[in-house]
Amino acid sequence: MPVTGDSTVAEVLDEYGKITRAHLKTWLPQGDPGDYLYGPMADYPQRGGRMFRPSLCIATGRMFGASIEQLVPAAVSIELLHNALLIHDDIEDESDERRGKPTLHKQIGTPLALNAGDSLAFLSLRPIIKASSSMGSASVVRILEEFDQMAQQTAEGQALDLGWRRDNQIDLREQDYLKMVLKKTCWLTTLFPVRLGALIGSGGRANLDSLFNFAFFLGAAFQIQDDVLNLVGNHERYGKELGGDLLEGKRTLMLVNLLELSSSEERTRIKTILDTPREARSEASVSWLQSSMIDKGCIDYAKELAHGLAGAASHEFEKVFNGLPESGDKAFLSKLPSWVIERS
Amino acid sequence: MPVTGDSTVAEVLDEYGKITRAHLKTWLPQGDPGDYLYGPMADYPQRGGRMFRPSLCIATGRMFGASIEQLVPAAVSIELLHNALLIHDDIEDESDERRGKPTLHKQIGTPLALNAGDSLAFLSLRPIIKASSSMGSASVVRILEEFDQMAQQTAEGQALDLGWRRDNQIDLREQDYLKMVLKKTCWLTTLFPVRLGALIGSGGRANLDSLFNFAFFLGAAFQIQDDVLNLVGNHERYGKELGGDLLEGKRTLMLVNLLELSSSEERTRIKTILDTPREARSEASVSWLQSSMIDKGCIDYAKELAHGLAGAASHEFEKVFNGLPESGDKAFLSKLPSWVIERS
Numbered sequence: 001m002p003v004t005g006d007s008t009v010a011e012v013l014d015e016y017g018k019i020t021r022a023h024l025k026t027w028l029p030q031g032d033p034g035d036y037l038y039g040p041m042a043d044y045p046q047r048g049g050r051m052f053r054p055s056l057c058i059a060t061g062r063m064f065g066a067s068i069e070q071l072v073p074a075a076v077s078i079e080l081l082h083n084a085l086l087i088h089d090d091i092e093d094e095s096d097e098r099r100g101k102p103t104l105h106k107q108i109g110t111p112l113a114l115n116a117g118d119s120l121a122f123l124s125l126r127p128i129i130k131a132s133s134s135m136g137s138a139s140v141v142r143i144l145e146e147f148d149q150m151a152q153q154t155a156e157g158q159a160l161d162l163g164w165r166r167d168n169q170i171d172l173r174e175q176d177y178l179k180m181v182l183k184k185t186c187w188l189t190t191l192f193p194v195r196l197g198a199l200i201g202s203g204g205r206a207n208l209d210s211l212f213n214f215a216f217f218l219g220a221a222f223q224i225q226d227d228v229l230n231l232v233g234n235h236e237r238y239g240k241e242l243g244g245d246l247l248e249g250k251r252t253l254m255l256v257n258l259l260e261l262s263s264s265e266e267r268t269r270i271k272t273i274l275d276t277p278r279e280a281r282s283e284a285s286v287s288w289l290q291s292s293m294i295d296k297g298c299i300d301y302a303k304e305l306a307h308g309l310a311g312a313a314s315h316e317f318e319k320v321f322n323g324l325p326e327s328g329d330k331a332f333l334s335k336l337p338s339w340v341i342e343r344s
Numbered sequence: 345m346p347v348t349g350d351s352t353v354a355e356v357l358d359e360y361g362k363i364t365r366a367h368l369k370t371w372l373p374q375g376d377p378g379d380y381l382y383g384p385m386a387d388y389p390q391r392g393g394r395m396f397r398p399s400l401c402i403a404t405g406r407m408f409g410a411s412i413e414q415l416v417p418a419a420v421s422i423e424l425l426h427n428a429l430l431i432h433d434d435i436e437d438e439s440d441e442r443r444g445k446p447t448l449h450k451q452i453g454t455p456l457a458l459n460a461g462d463s464l465a466f467l468s469l470r471p472i473i474k475a476s477s478s479m480g481s482a483s484v485v486r487i488l489e490e491f492d493q494m495a496q497q498t499a500e501g502q503a504l505d506l507g508w509r510r511d512n513q514i515d516l517r518e519q520d521y522l523k524m525v526l527k528k529t530c531w532l533t534t535l536f537p538v539r540l541g542a543l544i545g546s547g548g549r550a551n552l553d554s555l556f557n558f559a560f561f562l563g564a565a566f567q568i569q570d571d572v573l574n575l576v577g578n579h580e581r582y583g584k585e586l587g588g589d590l591l592e593g594k595r596t597l598m599l600v601n602l603l604e605l606s607s608s609e610e611r612t613r614i615k616t617i618l619d620t621p622r623e624a625r626s627e628a629s630v631s632w633l634q635s636s637m638i639d640k641g642c643i644d645y646a647k648e649l650a651h652g653l654a655g656a657a658s659h660e661f662e663k664v665f666n667g668l669p670e671s672g673d674k675a676f677l678s679k680l681p682s683w684v685i686e687r688s
Contacts (some may be wrong), residue, residue, distance in 0.1 A: 001602055033500060037505030091455075092454070110436070114458065118429075119433060122465075122496070137485045138476075141481045141484050147466075156377060158462075
């Protein structure tokens with residue numbers, strides 16, 4: 001089904017998701033060791049997912065003039081890396097569920113899951129490297145420079161997220177949260193897909209840095225909505241344990257906002273709750289955290305900020321992509337900011 | 345100190361190790377997050393190491409005609425990846441010590457260590473990618489194809505090693521062990537360094553597959569010697585807990601050989617010991633395993649096989665590198681097989 005200006009966001013995600021998934025499958029190795037490596041590597045990609053990241057790359061690239069064929073290697077690479085990092089994130093966060101099933105390390109043990117994540121991460125480079133025959137070696141190297149930058153930013157963001165939790169850091173403000181989200185989420189989720197799309201679509205002529213605000217605002221709105229859904233979403237549609245972020249002590253926008261609005265005594269109580277090992281943390285204390293967030297308006301605040309960021313992303317979109325001709329892909333991209341905060 | 349035909353193996357390792365280490369240091373990012381990311385990433389490289397892999401790459405490359413400057417990016421990349429995988433291996437193996445100190449995840453926790461390993465793994469590509477200005481994009485892509493192949497083989501080998509232990513697999517023969525070692529050890533330790541050196545040194549003209557036997561025999565001798573040292577080495581020089589492989593239930597050549605030589609009853613006893621969680625495994629049972637290996641000649645057998653493989657590596661060396669002019673690097677490479685089995 002061709003993408004037109006009338007296509008809904010869901011229809012475009014479905015269309016580009018299907019294309020990416022079909023190609024991705026051809027890159028997953030078969031054979032031995034099946035149980036120990038290639039089965040586990042194929043697990044998360046087979047569980048589905050919205051295909052937001054590869055679709056964002058394909059749509060941006062087409063808006064800039066590339067064909068789907070030219071964009072598919074980058075789209076597959078992004079989705080493979082995303083799945084690789086999910087495996088490692090789940091180990092790091094000791095998460096129980098992913099896309100409605102037990103996490104990979106809960107199924108096959110941490111050692112084999114960690115190794116499958118490593119292998120999937122390296123595999124994510126293969127579609128790019130092997131595209132040299134069609135796009136030329138210089139373009140491959142240019143894309144890998146982008147990959148390298150994104151990987152470093154992502155690791156920095158992940159380090160902040162994990163480090164703050166390990167040290168039970170509560171001296172955090174909204175700007176710290178946004179810096180962490182820029183690195184941890186936005187680089188892989190929005191900046192990298194948009195930059196690669198523009199790079200490939202424009203043949204290297206687009207000013208990639210001019211896309212920063214659009215992608216950052218979109219990605220931050222996406223992450224905050226994810227924070228909110230983790231707390232108040234529908235379990236079946238969300239696919240992860242609800243309240244998992246609270247159990248894991250994640251520094252979400254609501255938690256940072258709650259800390260900013262709390263008295264010194266309340267902050268001490270919050271710190272003590274977060275300091276308690278996950279398995280020993282009482283349901284009552286987690287409920288208290290959750291109701292404090294509601295009472296102090298933290299969840300509403302998060303929704304408002306996500307809304308504001310989505311609006312800013314729309315504004316940036318108009319500003320930056322104004323000169324590009326109208327198309328189904330441009331229409332899809334223009335609808336993404338609203339979609340990001342409306343999705344459940 | 346220039347490398348000549350009279351240089352000892354230790355002198356060449358020292359020389360090329362120093363050069364690699366100095367360049368490697370310039371690739372390690374500074375700044376924030378220091379405690380959570382860049383400090384941990386610099387930890388293992390700072391602990392030293394023999395620099396066997398990068399020296400093997402540099403010497404092979406020089407033997408084929410390249411300059412040190414042309415080879416340093418590849419040498420640094422190999423050493424960075426080696427250190428990245430050590431971090432992950434130590435998590436997977438639940439190891440306590442590395443190069444004479446607590447392993448990284450014991451120091452900073454598994455989540456931050458895992459993430460630092462990811463970041464170091466991606467960083468290992470940077471010296472190659474950034475070398476495009478000097479060696480050209482086509483050569484960069486060619487090296488990355490080699491990297492990709494090595495990464496897949498290494499992950500397969502690691503999966504076998506981890507999977508056999510998880511499932512307490514005892515139906516293993518020497519050929520299974522050698523296949524695992526080819527993948528887990530030889531690709532990163534010898535095949536990849538030799539292939540990259542020959543590729544860069546010959547400007548792509550060398551037949552890389554003709555180097556397989558030399559590198560495989562050398563790498564297998566290296567790993568078997570490592571197995572032996574883990575059991576009977578000098579703790580201070582070895583830098584890891586002695587007998588760690590036994591505690592971790594690793595499928596070493598001695599264990600595989602012991603299984604092959606044991607009666608059905610003995611195999612059952614071995615299986616039960618290996619099935620006991622590490623912390624519950626008694627010292628007496630580990631001692632029994634160790635003395636069984638001595639009684640049945642498994643350690644002597646391992647030494648003999650390592651000796652035989654080193655001899656085969658020397659034979660292959662003469663055969664394959666016969667046509668290349670004599671040089672300090674060629675002399676170094678010719679001494680490696682003996683060095684590998686004599687090192688403590």
